[in-house]
Amino acid sequence: MDTMDHERLKRQLEFVVEIDRLKSVIRQTLLIDRSRQENSAEHSWHLAVMVILLSEYAKEKDLDVLRTIKMVLVHDLIEIDAGDTYCYDEKANLDKAEREQQAAERIFNLLPDDQAQELRALWEEFEARKTLEARFGAALDRLQPLLHNLNTEGLMWQKHGVRSTQVFSRNRLMEEGAPLLWDHVLTLLEKAMEDGLLSR
Amino acid sequence: MDTMDHERLKRQLEFVVEIDRLKSVIRQTLLIDRSRQENSAEHSWHLAVMVILLSEYAKEKDLDVLRTIKMVLVHDLIEIDAGDTYCYDEKANLDKAEREQQAAERIFNLLPDDQAQELRALWEEFEARKTLEARFGAALDRLQPLLHNLNTEGLMWQKHGVRSTQVFSRNRLMEEGAPLLWDHVLTLLEKAMEDGLLSR
Numbered sequence: 001m002d003t004m005d006h007e008r009l010k011r012q013l014e015f016v017v018e019i020d021r022l023k024s025v026i027r028q029t030l031l032i033d034r035s036r037q038e039n040s041a042e043h044s045w046h047l048a049v050m051v052i053l054l055s056e057y058a059k060e061k062d063l064d065v066l067r068t069i070k071m072v073l074v075h076d077l078i079e080i081d082a083g084d085t086y087c088y089d090e091k092a093n094l095d096k097a098e099r100e101q102q103a104a105e106r107i108f109n110l111l112p113d114d115q116a117q118e119l120r121a122l123w124e125e126f127e128a129r130k131t132l133e134a135r136f137g138a139a140l141d142r143l144q145p146l147l148h149n150l151n152t153e154g155l156m157w158q159k160h161g162v163r164s165t166q167v168f169s170r171n172r173l174m175e176e177g178a179p180l181l182w183d184h185v186l187t188l189l190e191k192a193m194e195d196g197l198l199s200r
Numbered sequence: 201m202d203t204m205d206h207e208r209l210k211r212q213l214e215f216v217v218e219i220d221r222l223k224s225v226i227r228q229t230l231l232i233d234r235s236r237q238e239n240s241a242e243h244s245w246h247l248a249v250m251v252i253l254l255s256e257y258a259k260e261k262d263l264d265v266l267r268t269i270k271m272v273l274v275h276d277l278i279e280i281d282a283g284d285t286y287c288y289d290e291k292a293n294l295d296k297a298e299r300e301q302q303a304a305e306r307i308f309n310l311l312p313d314d315q316a317q318e319l320r321a322l323w324e325e326f327e328a329r330k331t332l333e334a335r336f337g338a339a340l341d342r343l344q345p346l347l348h349n350l351n352t353e354g355l356m357w358q359k360h361g362v363r364s365t366q367v368f369s370r371n372r373l374m375e376e377g378a379p380l381l382w383d384h385v386l387t388l389l390e391k392a393m394e395d396g397l398l399s400r
Binding site for chain 1: 212221246
């Protein structure tokens with residue numbers, strides 16, 4: 001490799017080292033064995049495997065699976081600086097956008113320019129939720145913690161006093177990207193209310 | 201959805217819940233902040249992001265990035281039953297293949313048949329290391345813990361009494377899939393020996 005290539009690889013590997021910190025960003029989701037709360041790196045892995053398994057439920061037939069997987073793999077990187085903002089924490093959500101833009105500016109620009117642009121574009125596409133891929137990724141990003149809550153007797157909902165109206169209102173955007181999955185989730189949520197996991 | 205589709209989705213979601221257990225499989229790699237050991241789910245996430253960033257270093261130009269990412273995302277799922285086998289533990293490696301085949305049989309078959317076959321084929325391709333994609337994925341699977349060791353003063357090498365000859369012999373297969381990355385690693389390992397992180 002010539003000198004310039006070497007500098008490029010050095011920046012790429014520094015980025016690989018930097019993003020290790022996502023493994024220490026803790027989410028308000030319990031692991032299903034309830035042993036601890038989930039971190040954002042393993043959450044991103046879970047979503048990427050879900051894209052592989054559930055792409056047939058995307059709203060349209062021509063889902064770009066690779067772009068969707070890339071998006072979910074990088075969608076939380078800004079949390080390295082901005083932290084995970086609990087979706088039902090209204091106060092923390094007030095300055096979320098600003099904190100996340102600043103984080104994106106620093107973190108993605110650790111990479112060589114072409115890759116900084118590619119990853120930032122993926123993150124912005126995910127956030128904007130305009131494309132099929134972003135909407136499907138967002139649907140899985142809602143489905144995964146729902147499955148965790150439903151399989152841990154709703155402990156985190158109860159801890160944070162989350163009510164069914166909040167859960168419905170936050171998660172109904174699943175319908176934009178994965179209507180069949182949303183239909184299924186509705187039956188699961190109905191049952192959770194019957195069973196007392198989620199207060200009406 | 202008709203009844204059959206509903207059964208399919210149910211199996212897919214049960215699999216999504218089952219693989220949460222990969223987050224509790226602990227590896228012999230320290231996080232770079234040294235706060236704890238890494239688990240196999242977040243390790244798989246790290247590799248998938250590395251495929252996105254480093255695919256230009258694959259030995260040949262026509263790397264199938266999607267198949268490589270899928271492979272690294274699922275390559276450790278069998279550890280849910282078989283556990284993580286430390287690469288420098290010779291005794292544990294004696295029955296590794298058998299334990300992992302049994303695990304593959306149970307875990308992948310939780311899925312609907314077509315997807316069980318797809319994921320098992322990806323895992324077997326990764327293990328066989330015959331294709332460019334498998335070789336490149338394997339190279340990253342070596343590079344990532346090396347970066348962790350190099351950035352944590354080689355603490356895990358020292359804990360397990362790992363010597364440079366073992367590190368070279370285990371990792372030189374990087375050359376098959378990513379020769380430029382292997383060249384770079386050689387200079388890093390030389391420096392690690394000079395600095396006393398790794399015993400000669």
